[in-house]
Amino acid sequence: ELPLVKDVMTREVKTISERASIGDAAKLIMETQITHIPVISKESKLVGIVTAWDISTAVAKRHEDLAEIMTRKVMTADPEEPLELVIRKLEKYNISALPVIDKDRKVIGMITSDEISKLIGKRG
Amino acid sequence: ELPLVKDVMTREVKTISERASIGDAAKLIMETQITHIPVISKESKLVGIVTAWDISTAVAKRHEDLAEIMTRKVMTADPEEPLELVIRKLEKYNISALPVIDKDRKVIGMITSDEISKLIGKRG
Numbered sequence A, B: 001e002l003p004l005v006k007d008v009m010t011r012e013v014k015t016i017s018e019r020a021s022i023g024d025a026a027k028l029i030m031e032t033q034i035t036h037i038p039v040i041s042k043e044s045k046l047v048g049i050v051t052a053w054d055i056s057t058a059v060a061k062r063h064e065d066l067a068e069i070m071t072r073k074v075m076t077a078d079p080e081e082p083l084e085l086v087i088r089k090l091e092k093y094n095i096s097a098l099p100v101i102d103k104d105r106k107v108i109g110m111i112t113s114d115e116i117s118k119l120i121g122k123r124g
């Protein structure tokens, strides 16, 4: 049987405030080597996601503000969700990570194709 | 048994010339939605790799040239290599993709954690 999201997700999530700048997001992505950063409101609720791809696109389009480049309609995962559903969502939207949220839309983890791919060798 | 790299790699690879600018790389990443772009010489040999993460880092560090931000020591894969070795390399270096090269260091494919993670559901 496949594991659940909560068995594979990372729990130490780097997030950024919606009031941050593109430079702040770029610095956080550089320092953590993480490419997907959930954007949160003052009440710590998920309001968007900004990725290295978005910052690269900002360079191509000469955008200046985080609000211009972050994605607001975020695909998320539930900790009790089976991994197959997550894999299908990642494939359908061509994305590489999903924030895991609780009932208050607080970010409690991240599940990534990097982590999922590591399961292959272990399952034989 | 696990597949070989050649069974999982994508063969349509977007590459960029080492004489390109950061703006050219950012535009290619935006248009293709691909985050890992092999950098090739005039003779089409692999000389580096530039990713969305590198362009994001260029924003944080205010770098101006592709040569400043691309990684020259590229981790690659061989088409006949077993997938387990690839998964170990990705994990060891915390990277999400490997160019697949032939004996002349020409890029013949890409293997990514995105593609590998899609195998999970199928193998049951």
Ligand SMILES: C[S@@+](CC[C@H](N)C(=O)[O-])C[C@H]1O[C@@H](n2cnc3c(N)ncnc32)[C@H](O)[C@@H]1O
Pocket: A036, A049, A050, A051, A052, A053, A054, A070, A071, A073, A074, A075, A076, A093, A094, A095, A096, A097, A098, A099, B033, B034, B035
């Ligand atoms: C289409 S993907 C292509 C590159 C790569 N697969 C990735 O995930 O970054 C790039 C876009 O997907 C968005 N994205 C990434 N993860 C997302 C998620 N969980 N929900 C919604 N959009 C997401 C990013 O904000 C970015 O605009």
Ligand SMILES: C[S@@+](CC[C@H](N)C(=O)[O-])C[C@H]1O[C@@H](n2cnc3c(N)ncnc32)[C@H](O)[C@@H]1O
Pocket: A033, A034, A035, B036, B049, B050, B051, B052, B053, B054, B070, B071, B073, B074, B075, B076, B093, B094, B095, B096, B097, B098, B099
């Ligand atoms: C350490 S990773 C962290 C982010 C993400 N895992 C990724 O692969 O982009 C970012 C750095 O890895 C480098 N990189 C990505 N794929 C590589 C490869 N196949 N060989 C060498 N360096 C690579 C990039 O050039 C970038 O400087």
